[in-house]
Amino acid sequence: MCARCLEISRRSLLVGGGIAAATLHTGVAQARVRPQDMVPLVGPGYRPTDADEKGLWKEMERVEEEVAGSNLLITDPQITGYLQNLIGTVGGPAAKDFRIYLARIPDFNAMMFPTGFAVVFSGLLLRMRNEAQLAGVIAHESGHFLRSHMIRSWRDQRRKTDIFSIGAMLAGIGGAGAGVYLGDYVQLAQLGTILSLFQYSRAMEAEADAMGAKLIAETGYPPIEMANIWQQLIGEEEASARYRVKRRRRGSLFDTHPSEGSRMVDLRADAAEITVPGKAYDNKRGRYLATIGPIRSMLLDDQVKLNDPGASQYLIETLAQDGWDGLLRFYDGEVWRLRNRPGDETRAEQSYAAAVAYPDAPADAWRWHGISLLKQGRAVEAKGAFERYLKMKPDAPDAAWVRQMAG
Amino acid sequence: MLKRGLGIALAASVAASGCVQTRQYADVQFTPPSGDYKLLVLRPDVTVGSITTGGMVEPRADWTEQARHSIVDALRAQQAGRGGKLTIIEHRNELPGVTAQELADVERLNFAVDQSIVLHKYLGDYLPTKRGKGLDWTLGQEAVKLGQKTGYDYALFLHAEDQVASGGRIALGVLGLAGCFIGFCAPNIGGQQQLDYASLVDLKTGEVVWFNVVSAGSEIPGIKFGDLRTPQGATQMVERLLGRMKPGRAIREQQQQARGER
Numbered sequence: 001m002c003a004r005c006l007e008i009s010r011r012s013l014l015v016g017g018g019i020a021a022a023t024l025h026t027g028v029a030q031a032r033v034r035p036q037d038m039v040p041l042v043g044p045g046y047r048p049t050d051a052d053e054k055g056l057w058k059e060m061e062r063v064e065e066e067v068a069g070s071n072l073l074i075t076d077p078q079i080t081g082y083l084q085n086l087i088g089t090v091g092g093p094a095a096k097d098f099r100i101y102l103a104r105i106p107d108f109n110a111m112m113f114p115t116g117f118a119v120v121f122s123g124l125l126l127r128m129r130n131e132a133q134l135a136g137v138i139a140h141e142s143g144h145f146l147r148s149h150m151i152r153s154w155r156d157q158r159r160k161t162d163i164f165s166i167g168a169m170l171a172g173i174g175g176a177g178a179g180v181y182l183g184d185y186v187q188l189a190q191l192g193t194i195l196s197l198f199q200y201s202r203a204m205e206a207e208a209d210a211m212g213a214k215l216i217a218e219t220g221y222p223p224i225e226m227a228n229i230w231q232q233l234i235g236e237e238e239a240s241a242r243y244r245v246k247r248r249r250r251g252s253l254f255d256t257h258p259s260e261g262s263r264m265v266d267l268r269a270d271a272a273e274i275t276v277p278g279k280a281y282d283n284k285r286g287r288y289l290a291t292i293g294p295i296r297s298m299l300l301d302d303q304v305k306l307n308d309p310g311a312s313q314y315l316i317e318t319l320a321q322d323g324w325d326g327l328l329r330f331y332d333g334e335v336w337r338l339r340n341r342p343g344d345e346t347r348a349e350q351s352y353a354a355a356v357a358y359p360d361a362p363a364d365a366w367r368w369h370g371i372s373l374l375k376q377g378r379a380v381e382a383k384g385a386f387e388r389y390l391k392m393k394p395d396a397p398d399a400a401w402v403r404q405m406a407g
Numbered sequence: 408m409l410k411r412g413l414g415i416a417l418a419a420s421v422a423a424s425g426c427v428q429t430r431q432y433a434d435v436q437f438t439p440p441s442g443d444y445k446l447l448v449l450r451p452d453v454t455v456g457s458i459t460t461g462g463m464v465e466p467r468a469d470w471t472e473q474a475r476h477s478i479v480d481a482l483r484a485q486q487a488g489r490g491g492k493l494t495i496i497e498h499r500n501e502l503p504g505v506t507a508q509e510l511a512d513v514e515r516l517n518f519a520v521d522q523s524i525v526l527h528k529y530l531g532d533y534l535p536t537k538r539g540k541g542l543d544w545t546l547g548q549e550a551v552k553l554g555q556k557t558g559y560d561y562a563l564f565l566h567a568e569d570q571v572a573s574g575g576r577i578a579l580g581v582l583g584l585a586g587c588f589i590g591f592c593a594p595n596i597g598g599q600q601q602l603d604y605a606s607l608v609d610l611k612t613g614e615v616v617w618f619n620v621v622s623a624g625s626e627i628p629g630i631k632f633g634d635l636r637t638p639q640g641a642t643q644m645v646e647r648l649l650g651r652m653k654p655g656r657a658i659r660e661q662q663q664q665a666r667g668e669r
Contacts (some may be wrong), residue, residue, distance in 0.1 A: 045660040049470070053441075055456065055466035055468045055469065058466060058468035065499065066497075069507060069511045071508075157463060158459050158463055161459065161462060164461060165462060165596075166460065166579065169583060169596075172586060172591040174467055175591070176589050176590040258532060
């Protein structure tokens with residue numbers, strides 16, 4: 001073809017690309033959504049009326065059946081009842097319609113499905129330091145439902161892909177008619193469409209954060225706790241990355257969620273805006289710890305076995321800011337023992353020794369303390385530790401072996 | 408969600424041209440059930456959606472419901488013709504003597520086995536150890552236990568999905584066709600896509616004795632290959648999927664020999 005055509009096309013492509021990049025750049029650093037603007041769009045007992053939303057709900061019937069019958073679920077009625085109660089408190093107008101399931105997955109996550117059922121990962125319960133933080137995450141998920149995010153996102157995708165397809169077809173036909181090739185523009189438009197979908201998704205997340213902060217503040221939880229969650233998560237990811245000699249992942253144009261840093265900053269501003277001076281807020285830490293108490297050892301055990309010592313160490317130290325106990329000290333030792341770098345063995349031994357000083361030290365702390373004493377040649381003390389272990393856990397799978405070690 | 412993954416893999420395995428394709432495999436010793444047998448159909452998985460102008464698939468509750476009814480009716484009619492007694496379970500708690508959890512376990516196991524069948528029989532990752540063995544997969548004791556508890560001879564798992572081109576999609580195809588006159592010819596943007604698969608499990612042995620996939624589709628929106636929402640379309644689908652059930656190789660050879668000797 002002619003060289004001039006190519007030149008024009010390249011120049012205009014650059015201009016077009018520049019404009020696209022400029023609009024997208026402003027899109028990443030989007031304006032904060034203000035909590036007071038977040039009005040629930042659905043009321044109690046909501047049922048869809050439009051064909052597209054009905055279709056979405058229909059698809060979810062089997063998904064919920066599958067989730068509800070999953071063998072990954074933790075079904076302890078005390079804890080599931082507590083979660084159901086919590087979403088029933090901070091769930092706004094739809095509070096009584098929500099269902100909530102707890103899955104045993106040691107990761108920081110929670111999700112809301114279009115029909116109003118939520119799944120919370122057990123890793124979230126480990127990380128939350130009080131009920132206010134957990135309520136914040138649950139209120140965020142409720143916000144997705146209350147603001148009709150799933151169907152709005154679907155409609156946004158449908159509209160944008162429609163426009164793109166028609167545009168691409170017209171560009172093809174028009175280009176053929178005028179004798180120019182517009183394929184490069186079509187590709188640029190495709191990238192623009194994709195990026196705009198991600199941007200919409202981030203906007204929805206920002207809405208859910210603002211809605212969540214508003215909901216928990218109204219229920220009497222300190223809204224600043226939602227910002228604290230992100231501060232903790234950033235700290236954890238940095239610690240995890242540092243151990244692996246990597247850098248923590250920052251946000252990109254292809255993210256579905258705003259970056260953790262921007263969420264933290266926005267939530268701090270939200271909290272400052274909606275906290276009423278003089279009003280009494282309660283983070284209900286005592287009730288939270290009492291409720292998850294029976295499974296906390298399992299949560300810690302799942303975490304330390306992820307082979308992510310950086311994150312595990314950070315998590316335990318963060319939880320210990322509210323006070324050390326035998327359980328935390330023991331799992332602190334487990335992180336060192338499993339990491340097994342030079343010097344870690346000593347650190348682990350010190351932690352086990354510290355753990356058994358607490359009245360709530362788990363049986364395994366006594367077992368490992370006994371083993372470390374034995375290695376140090378302190379056989380008499382080791383015997384005492386092993387006896388304590390056997391007394392606490394007479395049916396331990398290794399009871400016969402320990403009895404023999406104890407002599 | 409996983410089911411969709413399997414569907415996409417299957418759809419990709421058959422050529423994306425406008426046609427109807429079916430490919431079945433059977434255990435070498437398989438004889439299609441006939442006479443007085445009891446068949447359990449576990450939660451037929453039916454979805455019908457609309458293809459938007461931009462090519463996304465929008466699930467439609469009313470169409471899905473229509474299609475489910477049509478398919479269930481067609482299935483009953485077809486099985487009655489073979490002499491079998493049929494029970495269709497819609498929810499996991501509907502089977503007397505079997506808990507929802509037990510049924511879920513069988514369903515999930517079957518799904519994993521189906522995935523393996525699709526991978527090794529349809530997607531080209533053929534296993535030398537299974538060469539010449541027909542369909543050599545089993546659900547094992549789980550399925551045998553289900554048979555013992557319920558008294559059924561066979562379990563049928565059925566998946567059907569149909570995507571109907573919306574008005575906008577058809578219009579876009581027409582526009583693409585119009586472009587042909589000035590040198591930009593793009594009518595083949597993708598229209599109706601139907602994918603159905605079924606597996607038959609012998610509840611006496613636990614073996615998956617038969618598996619079939621039907622894929623029907625058109626690159627050009629507006630051209631249809633049987634609409635699952637209508638009784639005719641559903642009957643056609645059931646006929647394509649289950650109607651031409653062939654015996655396994657060993658049985659076919661015996662039959663041929665018997666014919667030869669006569």
